[in-house]
Amino acid sequence: MAVFVDLNITNCKDVKKLQNMIEMAAHLGYSTVAINHVFEFESKKMEIGKPISTKELFSTLPTVQGKSIPIKILTRLTIIASDPSHCNVLRSTSPSTRLYDIVAVFPKTEKLFHAACTSIDVDLICINVTEKAPFFFRRPPINAAIQRGIFFELVYTPAIKDSTLRRYTISNALSLMQVCKGKNIIISSGAERALEMRGPYDIATLGLLFGLTEGVAKAAVSTNCRSAVLHGETRKTAFGVVYTVKKTCLEEEEAEPVCKKAKKS
Amino acid sequence: MRFKSRYLLCELVLEDPRWRQNISQGTVVYNVREAIARTHGDFGAAACAVSLSVKYLNVYTGVLLLRCRKDFYQLLWSSLPFITSLDNRGQRIPCFINTLHVGGTIRTCQKFLIQYNKNQLLQLMKNCTNAAEKEAIRQSLQSCSLKSLEEPEFVLSKNEENE
Amino acid sequence: MDPMHGRMREQPKLAGPTSYERIVLKNPSEHHYMKVQLEFNGEGAQLSATQFKLLVVSALKNLHGEVGSSLPLDLLSFDEKTLCAVLRVCSRGLVKLWSSLTLLGHYKNHECSIRVIQTSPFLLALAGNSRELDLE
Amino acid sequence: MLRGLEACPRHLLVCEKSSFLHEKSRHSALVQSHYYNCSVSLLLPECASLPEHIKRTVDNFGRYYLVRNLPLHEFVKEDFINTFVKKGAFYALTYRTRIDQDNSAALLPTGKLILSVDKDTYEELGLQGKPSLYSGKNPLRYIIKIDLTEEGLAPGGKKFQRLNWAFTEKKPLKCDFLLAWDNTGAPSILSYFCKYTVKECNFKITSRISRDLPCPVLKSGDLHGKPEESCSSEELFDWLGAVSNSIDCDNDSSNFISAFCCPHPNTMVERAHLCTINGFVTPENIQRLLDQLREYFAEPKLTQWVSLIVHGFADSPVSWKECEHGFFKGGENLYSVVVFNNQDYWLQMAVGTHDGCPP
Numbered sequence: 031m032a033v034f035v036d037l038n039i040t041n042c043k044d045v046k047k048l049q050n051m052i053e054m055a056a057h058l059g060y061s062t063v064a065i066n067h068v069f070e071f072e073s074k075k076m077e078i079g080k081p082i083s084t085k086e087l088f089s090t091l092p093t094v095q096g097k098s099i100p101i102k103i104l105t106r107l108t109i110i111a112s113d114p115s116h117c118n119v120l121r122s123t124s125p126s127t128r129l130y131d132i133v134a135v136f137p138k139t140e141k142l143f144h145a146a147c148t149s150i151d152v153d154l155i156c157i158n159v160t161e162k163a164p165f166f167f168r169r170p171p172i173n174a175a176i177q178r179g180i181f182f183e184l185v186y187t188p189a190i191k192d193s194t195l196r197r198y199t200i201s202n203a204l205s206l207m208q209v210c211k212g213k214n215i216i217i218s219s220g221a222e223r224a225l226e227m228r229g230p231y232d233i234a235t236l237g238l239l240f241g242l243t244e245g246v247a248k249a250a251v252s253t254n255c256r257s258a259v260l261h262g263e264t265r266k267t268a269f270g271v272v273y274t275v276k277k278t279c280l281e282e283e284e285a286e287p288v289c290k291k292a293k294k295s
Numbered sequence: 296m297r298f299k300s301r302y303l304l305c306e307l308v309l310e311d312p313r314w315r316q317n318i319s320q321g322t323v324v325y326n327v328r329e330a331i332a333r334t335h336g337d338f339g340a341a342a343c344a345v346s347l348s349v350k351y352l353n354v355y356t357g358v359l360l361l362r363c364r365k366d367f368y369q370l371l372w373s374s375l376p377f378i379t380s381l382d383n384r385g386q387r388i389p390c391f392i393n394t395l396h397v398g399g400t401i402r403t404c405q406k407f408l409i410q411y412n413k414n415q416l417l418q419l420m421k422n423c424t425n426a427a428e429k430e431a432i433r434q435s436l437q438s439c440s441l442k443s444l445e446e447p448e449f450v451l452s453k454n455e456e457n458e
Numbered sequence: 459m460d461p462m463h464g465r466m467r468e469q470p471k472l473a474g475p476t477s478y479e480r481i482v483l484k485n486p487s488e489h490h491y492m493k494v495q496l497e498f499n500g501e502g503a504q505l506s507a508t509q510f511k512l513l514v515v516s517a518l519k520n521l522h523g524e525v526g527s528s529l530p531l532d533l534l535s536f537d538e539k540t541l542c543a544v545l546r547v548c549s550r551g552l553v554k555l556w557s558s559l560t561l562l563g564h565y566k567n568h569e570c571s572i573r574v575i576q577t578s579p580f581l582l583a584l585a586g587n588s589r590e591l592d593l594e
Numbered sequence: 595m596l597r598g599l600e601a602c603p604r605h606l607l608v609c610e611k612s613s614f615l616h617e618k619s620r621h622s623a624l625v626q627s628h629y630y631n632c633s634v635s636l637l638l639p640e641c642a643s644l645p646e647h648i649k650r651t652v653d654n655f656g657r658y659y660l661v662r663n664l665p666l667h668e669f670v671k672e673d674f675i676n677t678f679v680k681k682g683a684f685y686a687l688t689y690r691t692r693i694d695q696d697n698s699a700a701l702l703p704t705g706k707l708i709l710s711v712d713k714d715t716y717e718e719l720g721l722q723g724k725p726s727l728y729s730g731k732n733p734l735r736y737i738i739k740i741d742l743t744e745e746g747l748a749p750g751g752k753k754f755q756r757l758n759w760a761f762t763e764k765k766p767l768k769c770d771f772l773l774a775w776d777n778t779g780a781p782s783i784l785s786y787f788c789k790y791t792v793k794e795c796n797f798k799i800t801s802r803i804s805r806d807l808p809c810p811v812l813k814s815g816d817l818h819g820k821p822e823e824s825c826s827s828e829e830l831f832d833w834l835g836a837v838s839n840s841i842d843c844d845n846d847s848s849n850f851i852s853a854f855c856c857p858h859p860n861t862m863v864e865r866a867h868l869c870t871i872n873g874f875v876t877p878e879n880i881q882r883l884l885d886q887l888r889e890y891f892a893e894p895k896l897t898q899w900v901s902l903i904v905h906g907f908a909d910s911p912v913s914w915k916e917c918e919h920g921f922f923k924g925g926e927n928l929y930s931v932v933v934f935n936n937q938d939y940w941l942q943m944a945v946g947t948h949d950g951c952p953p
Contacts, residue, residue: 032712032734033695058573061695096589098690098770162344190563190571193337193520200341208298208364225499225563225571231923232560232574238598239338239557241366244922245730252695253734336523338557366595373525475613476815476938482951483607486828490602491835507851532852534841544839546854549602578924579605580944581835586905586928588632591872593660593689593795 033061034230035255037106037132037154038185038218041065041082047223049087054224056092056101062259064104064132066220071116078119078126081105104131104259108156112138117150132262134183140165147171147180153262154183154216157206159199167209176214181258182206185220186228186236200239207241215242216258217250300346301368304396304404305375307357310389315354322383323349323359329382330374339374342367350401359392360404368397487579490552491534494559495573496541503568507536510543513565517558526554534581542575544584552577603923603947609827610941611817614888614933621931621939624953625884628929629702630687630910631875634883635838635903639809640896641867644801651879651886655797658874659773659783660689662791666699666769667761669707670742672749677786678775679705679742685774685876693909694921699769700911703776703877705743710911711736718765721757728920728948737911737918772874797873808843808856809833809863812899814938822859829857831942834903834930837868863897880904884931891935903930913949920948 039051048065055063069078084103091100107130111117117135119127127133134154137143146155148171155175158164175182184203188195207215217237221227228236230251237247307323309315328347332340343363351360363371372394381388396407416436423429496502496510505513511533519527529551534544547555559572576587612619636648644652668674669686678684683703691698697711709723716723716736725733746753761767775783784792810825810833819826825833833856836843843856880902887900906913908925919927926946933939943952 096690096692097696186561189561196337196521196561197341197344200338201344204342205345223499223569225497225569228560228571229574231577232556235553235556236560238553241595243598244603332523334523334525336519336521336526338521339523369596475615475936476611478610478612478616478618479817480608480610481817481827483609483828485602485604486607487605511851532854534836534852534854535839544841546852550600552602553599576924578926578946579602580607580926580928581832581841582838582903582930583835583905583924583926583928583944583946585635585835585838585903586633588905588907588909589692591632593793
């Protein structure tokens, strides 16, 4: 078993609030957290901003409860994709995505979900828990995602807030579990306030309600998160290789219009 | 991919048969969902949210076939006894639901239902007072042969006539 | 071993040492125990033991319905100052209780959360938590 | 899936009865082989203050030490092995590491060094070990056992070189350690580890007197108890928990808040003394305490029995002997000894999910 990780702490302007949340995570026994920068396209040409500097947040990092080591803070980018063009940021050579440790995508349509599972280079795929699942989960894309080492993320904060959202969370989680059989699931908080966070053992128990077995539920807040972080690291380095070979990059860019033409015809 | 389901064959018993016309599949689903949410809370409601459906409803005979995910049929089953009335647009229809059979396929439920109706008819026959009634029941009994297995509707409608 | 037989042999020598016996019990506890703490954001509400129990029962009722709220549940101790409590629940209801506590987010109009400090099938284990051993 | 919601983590409770007078009595062996203890409690019914001889034993518990950032290669040094491991019972256990998340290590008084490490560390270390019993099909945790008293570990030997290389170069593991050394005459830990930050720690002793307590009636010869005659061992274990957590047992079954009550039959006890010692307690100290408890009945006492409760470390890699211990949801490993006035005793040993059956 690995250390406990919460890969989704919502970024906010209020630094004090963010600090509070990270302190709470440390207090609850999480050894690693990721600050989540949600990015939603409003216009076509929007640049992805830089992640907040984790070094400037604390002068001394809070110590993890029951350990003598300080908490580790990562950055994460979540792109809310409602149109295929939104995912281009992840394909292109945009350097801003490389600044993040983890990249996640929140597909709004079945087509994008399929694309995220099979082709887009991400570490996490967010599962919608705040409304009735707009599409059924199908086996082929999910198997492909599992093959590629991509993880599905369930967020539990909405379930704390409201009874209706709680039903959606559990029901969507159960229908996902029916297909993926508990593989490649991570559970994270998505907290916006410190009081919305819960301890890792509590979440492992909550996982049972989502249809996971005891061991797998614990892995969903520890081992699987570790794998996701490692996946993020390899994606970074793999991207680096492509980046240095400039020629291939150019070819790709040139090749793109051809593809578009092919699609149109 | 096939998801495993469970089918619950139930008997919907109304206190006053005149309410029959007012009951639709939607009413039943709504009330069953409410009952699950009451007895098993948000978790129960969520677990049965996706797959719960009424597969067949015959208001005249009161036969009701419910489908549910195999993993959670116990939640559904344990909630059914707590339904004491159906809520239909403000109307309260007193009733109860009696589970007759739980099966893995519609077919097993169908077989059971035929057998069950046969027995019911035999019971009726015992209580018959005149020859005409007896003859009618005998005829319907004959119609419940294996051949009619493929046509549950037919069997059921036969049953109706006898009521 | 025949228990009657054993007793017969023991009875005459009243003060004599007892014979060796060993019983291994697998999952013997009918109950599980949870040590929890209610936490508010800054100034919270004042609660009595009865109110706390009602809060827990209502959390169970919300998530697991009437079935959940009728689980045998006891509030063994409650400290009104620290809002720490020890709960006892039948083993079958542990997961239900735990998940309900996890998803509890409000008390009256206050935001709150319940921190599970320790859980164990043995009440005695709650008295000595090595993870709380602090030498700083 | 619904069954998963009703299941509870596995746990074991072993109850034994025997007498201190039996030649083959195992009490001493069991106390001695539960190496790492974080708290010891004495429960003396009908006792106002601790008797002098018990108090003296508690005061003579000595000290234990907390060493910061101690590299593991210190343990394989010849000097260390000769001065400590081979000269008495030396106890070391990683402090503030969690066995379900981090690497942890323990040095047993038998001279065995046991490491419980995650997969990454295991691969980096390159030492031979076994996958943990509780990590499923794809092991993510490994247990490495090294016998420091082994002949092959002499300096210059192949095995020593490999170990030293693994701990100094390949993966320089550093942890905070709790140390205890049960040999007062020999060189002190403070002077040996003067290169590192060492903190001397004292045991924390707390006493509490509960008044008017319902107390179960026990019969030393009857572990199972009989209705209306005596309580069973399990019931007692539950009750001990209630007393230790100062839980009110005087409820009736219709009480809304709690229907918890003392097992039947019971008698009212005017007062009960509960003394708790927190810290890194060695089995030797517990053994001495147990011997003193036996002495307690040398003079006639009002009570029939007294009890000694010992809690193990939830994050220790072993529970009893070298039996692997893990943390799932509680990491329980504890035992209690009930000493009767006729030198009979009951022993109750409890473990949680990731643990073997107590010996």
